[in-house]
Amino acid sequence: MEIIISILAGILFATAIYNLLQKQILRIIIGTVLLSHGAHLFILTMGGLKDRKPPILIDGIHEIEKYVDPLPQALILTSIVISFGITSLLLVLTYRTINENKTDDMAQLRGEENE
Amino acid sequence: MSNLAVLPIIIPLISGIILAFFHKKVTVSRWLTRILTIGNLGLVSYITWIVFNEGSIILETGGWEAPYGIILVADPLAITLVLTTNIVATACAFYASHSMNIKEETHYFYAFFFFLITGVSGAFLTGDLFNLFVFFEVLLMASYALIVLGGGKVQLRESIKYVLINLFSSVLFVTAVAFLYSVVGTVNMAHIAERVQEVDQKGILTTIAVLLFFVFATKAALFPLYYWMPKSYIVPNPVVSALFGALLTKVGIYSILRVFSLIFVYKLDLTHHAFIWFAGLSMIFGIIGALSTSNIKLIVAYNIIPAIGFIIMGIGVFNQDAMSGAVYYLVHDMIIKCALFLLVGTIAYVAGTSDLRKFSGLIHYYPVLGWLLFVSAFILAGVPPFSGFIGKLLLLKGALTNDEIVIVVLGLLSSLLILYSIMKIFIQGFWGEKDESFVKKPTKGFVGPVVFLLAFSVILGIGAEFIYPSIDTISTYLLDPEVYIDSVLKE
Numbered sequence A: 001m002e003i004i005i006s007i008l009a010g011i012l013f014a015t016a017i018y019n020l021l022q023k024q025i026l027r028i029i030i031g032t033v034l035l036s037h038g039a040h041l042f043i044l045t046m047g048g049l050k051d052r053k054p055p056i057l058i059d060g061i062h063e064i065e066k067y068v069d070p071l072p073q074a075l076i077l078t079s080i081v082i083s084f085g086i087t088s089l090l091l092v093l094t095y096r097t098i099n100e101n102k103t104d105d106m107a108q109l110r111g112e113e114n115e
Numbered sequence B: 001m002s003n004l005a006v007l008p009i010i011i012p013l014i015s016g017i018i019l020a021f022f023h024k025k026v027t028v029s030r031w032l033t034r035i036l037t038i039g040n041l042g043l044v045s046y047i048t049w050i051v052f053n054e055g056s057i058i059l060e061t062g063g064w065e066a067p068y069g070i071i072l073v074a075d076p077l078a079i080t081l082v083l084t085t086n087i088v089a090t091a092c093a094f095y096a097s098h099s100m101n102i103k104e105e106t107h108y109f110y111a112f113f114f115f116l117i118t119g120v121s122g123a124f125l126t127g128d129l130f131n132l133f134v135f136f137e138v139l140l141m142a143s144y145a146l147i148v149l150g151g152g153k154v155q156l157r158e159s160i161k162y163v164l165i166n167l168f169s170s171v172l173f174v175t176a177v178a179f180l181y182s183v184v185g186t187v188n189m190a191h192i193a194e195r196v197q198e199v200d201q202k203g204i205l206t207t208i209a210v211l212l213f214f215v216f217a218t219k220a221a222l223f224p225l226y227y228w229m230p231k232s233y234i235v236p237n238p239v240v241s242a243l244f245g246a247l248l249t250k251v252g253i254y255s256i257l258r259v260f261s262l263i264f265v266y267k268l269d270l271t272h273h274a275f276i277w278f279a280g281l282s283m284i285f286g287i288i289g290a291l292s293t294s295n296i297k298l299i300v301a302y303n304i305i306p307a308i309g310f311i312i313m314g315i316g317v318f319n320q321d322a323m324s325g326a327v328y329y330l331v332h333d334m335i336i337k338c339a340l341f342l343l344v345g346t347i348a349y350v351a352g353t354s355d356l357r358k359f360s361g362l363i364h365y366y367p368v369l370g371w372l373l374f375v376s377a378f379i380l381a382g383v384p385p386f387s388g389f390i391g392k393l394l395l396l397k398g399a400l401t402n403d404e405i406v407i408v409v410l411g412l413l414s415s416l417l418i419l420y421s422i423m424k425i426f427i428q429g430f431w432g433e434k435d436e437s438f439v440k441k442p443t444k445g446f447v448g449p450v451v452f453l454l455a456f457s458v459i460l461g462i463g464a465e466f467i468y469p470s471i472d473t474i475s476t477y478l479l480d481p482e483v484y485i486d487s488v489l490k491e
Helices: A002-020 A025-046 A070-101 B002-021 B026-054 B076-099 B102-125 B129-148 B153-184 B189-198 B203-220 B229-234 B238-262 B272-292 B296-317 B320-351 B367-381 B387-401 B405-430 B447-462 B464-479 B481-489
Strands: B057-060 B071-074
Touching: A002 A025, A025 A070, A025 B153, A070 B129, A070 B153, B002 B026, B002 B057, B002 B071, B002 B102, B026 B057, B026 B076, B026 B102, B071 B076, B071 B102, B071 B481, B076 B102, B076 B238, B076 B320, B076 B447, B076 B464, B102 B129, B102 B238, B129 B153, B129 B238, B153 B189, B153 B203, B153 B229, B189 B238, B189 B481, B203 B238, B229 B238, B229 B296, B238 B296, B238 B320, B238 B464, B238 B481, B272 B296, B272 B405, B296 B320, B296 B387, B296 B405, B320 B367, B320 B387, B320 B405, B320 B447, B320 B464, B367 B387, B367 B405, B367 B447, B387 B405, B387 B447, B387 B464, B447 B464
Parallel strands: none
Antiparallel strands: B057 B071
């Protein structure tokens, strides 16, 4: 199972990097979203994918081996919220940039030396 | 008592929240910011004094024991850097009201300023790798807001690139933490260090070390990952540039220093020797960039790269002298880069342009500004008796002990060219014929913070005899990871 998910995360990374290298800004943002999906899948996979119960204790602690590792899930949750914040900021930023600079082509957003 | 470790994080955080409520009242915000930064500086000085006299302060947040909870470690290195951060922040708090316009100030500048300090202090103090990532994001989020504050065409354009590169390296950071977690099963730095030591840093751990190095090198603007930095550091307001130049890249270099002196220290010839090459190439490319341009802000921004090179060279050489030199140079560089950005911002303001070819003869109108730039060029290049000299002397001494002749020659040569690149501003911008048509703008309030920072640089240089023992303590501590591990895990 870990191998399949690792390959999936790898495909997500490859697609993300292909999109990041495009000229259109929106494609680049789609690339960053795919990239964070890949990273989150990696965290989950690296914690180990075993067929166990969700980490919720109902009546006290019995047989701790029965549950999946809760730490990667907490890490992913933190990371999801952070990348959500950044993505929304990036979308607004892009909207403003396209409005001000009148282009969404990264090649035309290069700039000069003395501004 | 151990709660002192969290105060440098909590106080700016609360200050930021308070100032978010007063964002429309500019006068109140200004004075509140000044009072709060000075108060915080005083408190951090007190904590530093305690750390150096009574040993590191370890705070187990929430009362959870070491590997299970999040640990804040105020050890000598971290607290020294937090103190330097607060010195820089105080200077910027006093400079901000003069260089910003009312519109920028009312749009939450002071709140974001404090959130930036929160993130930087947190990144220095944390003892947990994932928590380090979170504090990185705290400071980056504040920096995204600060870089775009004002919303000019150029700012918007450059901030997109800045956000993208930092987002990419943050995702890589998370991935590296995930890999490390799968190998060692913990995210607490002391615990990771202990487990890496047990397995003697197998091949996979060295791979993760290199991945982490690339993440931090992107944040620290090291060769070949510096291309995003110079342009994005010059577009915001001078005070924001000064905060970025002094703090952000230095958090990346601190992370390299921490990770490669505590965790990955068992394959020195694979990792640390490569650092020396990166250091040399950073010096060469940084200085080429600084010499190639006539934009005064860009000259200073490019000068960050060789400085990062010097510090990484100290980490690469990895002996007592070189580590002392790296720490000394780190502290010195935070202060002098802030001073230089503020100075260059003032010069660009009075000259009305940042293009060096378009103004000259400023010394007739602004003698104080001219001589301050002259002195800071000397400090930056490492002319005795100023602070850059001691750091470079220790670094070169350490490198010579390990027979790294090439990097020593490169270091000396790049110091010369650093001096030339800043002196170019002085010679072309300040010397020359008096321009009669020049309209003098008042510089009241611009000079004070710069003098404050340069005074610290001069004290660091002249008072090296008093400061060196503390730096020596830090480097002894850094070279012996056992002390850190034992103090955190309480064995």
